[in-house]
Amino acid sequence: MARPNKKKSSRGRGRRPQSTQNQAERSSQNSQVAAAKEAPVKRKFAGKIRLYGDVENDGVVQISFTLPMPACDEARVAALQFAEKMNIQKASVLHMEAIDDDFSFFVVYGQCEAEVDLEQIEVPKLDHPQYGFHEINDMLGQKLDRKLVVLGACIGTDAHTVGIDAIFNMKGYLGDYGLERYSCFEAINLRAQVDVKDLADKIIEKQADVVLVSRVVTQRDSHIEEFKKLLAELSSRENVPAKLIKICGGPRMTHKEAIDIGYDAGFGPGTLPGQVASYIATEALQRFADQQD
Amino acid sequence: MTKINLDRDIIDHCRELAESVAHPVLIYINRHSTVSIERSVLRLLGFQGAHEVEKGMPYPVCNLIVDKLGQDKLKMGVASVIASIKNRYPRWNQAKMAEKIIKGEVNFERLEILPPDKAQALLKPWIDTAVRHIDKMRYRKEDMRHKLGRGKKMGPLKYIIVATGNIYEDVKHAQSAAKQGADIIAVIRSTAQSLLDYVPHGATTEGFGGTFATQENFKIMREALDETSEELGRYIRLCNYSSGLCMSEIAVMGAEEGLDYLLNDAMYGILFRDINMKRTLIDQHFSRMVIARAGIGIQTGEDNYLTTADAFHNHHQVLASQFLNENLAKHAGLRDEQIGLGHAFEVDPMVEDSFLIELAMAQMVREIFPRCPIKYMPPTRHKQGDIFFSHVMDAMFNMVGSMTGQSIQLLGMATEANHNPYLQDRFWALKSANYIFSACRSLYDDVQFVPNGKVMRQARQVLDRTHRFLRKIDQQGLFESIEHGMFAEMPRAKDGGKGHDGIFEKARQYFNPFYDLFQGQGRR
Numbered sequence: 001m002a003r004p005n006k007k008k009s010s011r012g013r014g015r016r017p018q019s020t021q022n023q024a025e026r027s028s029q030n031s032q033v034a035a036a037k038e039a040p041v042k043r044k045f046a047g048k049i050r051l052y053g054d055v056e057n058d059g060v061v062q063i064s065f066t067l068p069m070p071a072c073d074e075a076r077v078a079a080l081q082f083a084e085k086m087n088i089q090k091a092s093v094l095h096m097e098a099i100d101d102d103f104s105f106f107v108v109y110g111q112c113e114a115e116v117d118l119e120q121i122e123v124p125k126l127d128h129p130q131y132g133f134h135e136i137n138d139m140l141g142q143k144l145d146r147k148l149v150v151l152g153a154c155i156g157t158d159a160h161t162v163g164i165d166a167i168f169n170m171k172g173y174l175g176d177y178g179l180e181r182y183s184c185f186e187a188i189n190l191r192a193q194v195d196v197k198d199l200a201d202k203i204i205e206k207q208a209d210v211v212l213v214s215r216v217v218t219q220r221d222s223h224i225e226e227f228k229k230l231l232a233e234l235s236s237r238e239n240v241p242a243k244l245i246k247i248c249g250g251p252r253m254t255h256k257e258a259i260d261i262g263y264d265a266g267f268g269p270g271t272l273p274g275q276v277a278s279y280i281a282t283e284a285l286q287r288f289a290d291q292q293d
Numbered sequence: 294m295t296k297i298n299l300d301r302d303i304i305d306h307c308r309e310l311a312e313s314v315a316h317p318v319l320i321y322i323n324r325h326s327t328v329s330i331e332r333s334v335l336r337l338l339g340f341q342g343a344h345e346v347e348k349g350m351p352y353p354v355c356n357l358i359v360d361k362l363g364q365d366k367l368k369m370g371v372a373s374v375i376a377s378i379k380n381r382y383p384r385w386n387q388a389k390m391a392e393k394i395i396k397g398e399v400n401f402e403r404l405e406i407l408p409p410d411k412a413q414a415l416l417k418p419w420i421d422t423a424v425r426h427i428d429k430m431r432y433r434k435e436d437m438r439h440k441l442g443r444g445k446k447m448g449p450l451k452y453i454i455v456a457t458g459n460i461y462e463d464v465k466h467a468q469s470a471a472k473q474g475a476d477i478i479a480v481i482r483s484t485a486q487s488l489l490d491y492v493p494h495g496a497t498t499e500g501f502g503g504t505f506a507t508q509e510n511f512k513i514m515r516e517a518l519d520e521t522s523e524e525l526g527r528y529i530r531l532c533n534y535s536s537g538l539c540m541s542e543i544a545v546m547g548a549e550e551g552l553d554y555l556l557n558d559a560m561y562g563i564l565f566r567d568i569n570m571k572r573t574l575i576d577q578h579f580s581r582m583v584i585a586r587a588g589i590g591i592q593t594g595e596d597n598y599l600t601t602a603d604a605f606h607n608h609h610q611v612l613a614s615q616f617l618n619e620n621l622a623k624h625a626g627l628r629d630e631q632i633g634l635g636h637a638f639e640v641d642p643m644v645e646d647s648f649l650i651e652l653a654m655a656q657m658v659r660e661i662f663p664r665c666p667i668k669y670m671p672p673t674r675h676k677q678g679d680i681f682f683s684h685v686m687d688a689m690f691n692m693v694g695s696m697t698g699q700s701i702q703l704l705g706m707a708t709e710a711n712h713n714p715y716l717q718d719r720f721w722a723l724k725s726a727n728y729i730f731s732a733c734r735s736l737y738d739d740v741q742f743v744p745n746g747k748v749m750r751q752a753r754q755v756l757d758r759t760h761r762f763l764r765k766i767d768q769q770g771l772f773e774s775i776e777h778g779m780f781a782e783m784p785r786a787k788d789g790g791k792g793h794d795g796i797f798e799k800a801r802q803y804f805n806p807f808y809d810l811f812q813g814q815g816r817r
Contacts, residue, residue, distance in 0.1 A: 097720075193567050
């Protein structure tokens with residue numbers, strides 16, 4: 001029998017559980033690579049750019065959409081007119097197909113003349129330094145004489161704990177330890193479906209220093225609504241710790257959006273616990289260290 | 294056809310363990326009833342309609358009656374109370390009776406408590422009407438399926454979801470999908486309907502992330518699909534959700550409106566909706582009895598475990614839960630053909646050989662439950678904004694579906710995790726599925742796996758882990774295992790969660806005519 005890859009087939013034998021473990025870890029690293037693709041590019045942006053298809057400044061764009069009419073010659077013309085009204089020049093219908101008697105599907109190509117001036121773009125970013133696990137523990141251990149109370153919850157009716165768990169669980173995520181592992185934090189994960197009222201109660205009861213909230217369900221911007229609800233709830237309560245650091249996160253979250261609705265920071269998909277911990281450490285030293293001295 | 298040489302002894306022992314785990318649960322179930330069960334008995338007895346308690350919020354008559362009676366009277370079974378009233382006021386119909394009870398104009402002190410056989414005789418016309426109607430809908434459905442069939446059989450049944458929130462809009466989407474080849478239409482429910490302790494009433498045009506499950510909506514959609522079925526010469530099946538706090542009422546609604554499938558799984562409610570475990574397991578049992586009689590197929594929700602817990606390491610939880618669900622379903626009288634166990638394609642696509650792992654899991658489930666129509670769920674967890682990549686994942690998923698001979702394939706949407714499917718999303722999904730199922734039509738018959746290859750080893754390993762896992766559950770008990778977060782890494786308290794106050798112990802003379810009538814129905 002052919003055995004193309006001896007090394008691989010021997011991996012499965014005997015110590016199988018370990019091999020699967022390795023495999024999962026390896027895969028995680030891969031997805032980490034995938035997540036890292038968004039990382040800021042070193043090159044300095046400059047000047048005006050246009051969309052890039054085949055060559056610089058060709059402005060090529062592809063779009064697909066549905067029209068509420070049967071696929072026919074009139075539909076093709078209608079599709080072209082839509083493209084034109086979207087400022088897409090030299091549009092051509094690459095594909096038209098009937099979805100059923102009443103609807104038709106289109107793939108349209110064209111050129112977009114629009115230009116964007118990169119000098120005009122400003123994106124608020126978290127520019128705190130990245131610390132290591134021990135560094136954070138040492139740093140906070142020296143400067144604060146207590147543990148920081150960190151509360152976490154997935155709020156509203158959302159049952160998806162993947163996000164908050166990835167940040168909190170002792171085991172961590174992609175080999176990066178979770179907040180529960182840090183000796184400088186008293187990390188409490190309230191997990192899923194936590195009502196904002198209950199969370200506010202808990203924040204007051206524990207006199208929390210940091211609160212992290214997560215939403216994975218984002219239909220009709222329900223995550224934003226829920227995040228706002230928490231802020232509203234907190235502002236209506238008494239005895240809420242004044243220096244509370246408020247952080248939100250989820251697959252549709254950016255730092256800018258978080259700031260816009262009144263949080264201190266927002267973390268999007270692919271965030272590692274260490275990044276959150278570094279932020280907390282930086283922010284906590286600024287907010288709490290003075291009073292300790 | 295067995296292809297991966299699983300150890301039959303271990304499988305048999307897993308089934309024995311499932312029986313042993315289920316036994317004390319079933320004893321508990323049989324000693325209790327819930328407000329939801331009593332409301333469904335009322336529905337079956339012909340109590341219909343709703344009153345607007347708050348503006349724009351019709352509240353069903355059955356709820357009003359049950360709330361009015363209170364658990365003290367419900368202990369005897371609501372049917373017993375109704376029989377007593379009918380005994381004293383024989384000329385009252387359901388509407389009149391409902392009105393009198395709700396207004397508090399019935400003097401319960403003066404009612405005679407009837408023994409079950411007398412109550413049964415007194416309510417016989419109403420009971421018969423309900424059962425005759427359910428049976429009629431069942432035969433009608435079976436006739437349609439027989440007459441129209443599936444058209445040219447090609448791969449698994451293609452299951453498509455619609456979720457606009459507006460039932461009339463849903464109809465358009467559903468009919469359009471059917472014309473493109475969909476075999477099953479599932480109307481997704483409005484978010485968190487499972488947490489409502491009543492069923493909304495009438496046709497609805499607004500929902501959140503889905504459309505409310507109401508009897509009127511069921512009827513509208515079934516009628517529309519009947520029309521399309523005739524037009525296409527192919528029977529289009531309809532699916533909805535019998536889960537949450539109104540599990541058994543929705544089972545009754547589904548039975549009355551001729552639905553083909555109902556998502557019905559207590560574990561889902563417990564783990565993901567924080568519904569009290571005892572409440573929903575009791576509800577589940579009665580709802581499955583109704584479902585068995587109505588010839589509806591259930592679909593379970595094990596696939597969801599993999600959306601929150603990692604698929605690679607937690608597959609044994611899915612399989613263990615499938616064994617348990619199979620056992621509980623059979624005790625409620627369902628036939629194998631009615632038990633659609635849930636399974637999903639959720640391994641991280643970046644894992645090396647992830648396709649083989651999926652293949653192994655799908656084949657394993659197929660072989661362990663050969664007669665159950667597995668509901669095979671598409672990837673969702675690892676989908677993000679890259680719709681082009683998501684489309685490829687769905688194609689891989691469809692490949693596994695046809696390669697392992699699945700019965701029901703829930704088609705993945707490229708835009709999953711971004712928004713409810715648009716018309717064109719379904720169009721792509723169906724076009725690609727039609728292509729793959731046709732291109733791979735005979736693949737299942739032609740594929741064999743290398744003995745001791747990765748697929749077989751993976752399947753064996755998961756089965757072994759499942760076996761150990763079930764042994765652990767058997768030692769601890771099901772309730773305690775859930776409390777310890779052994780499923781989907783989601784611990785739930787035994788007496789916590791929603792709906793716990795709706796449970797009550799049955800009195801000695803408890804009477805529920807349908808309980809006895811539907812006992813062991815679907816079984817041959």
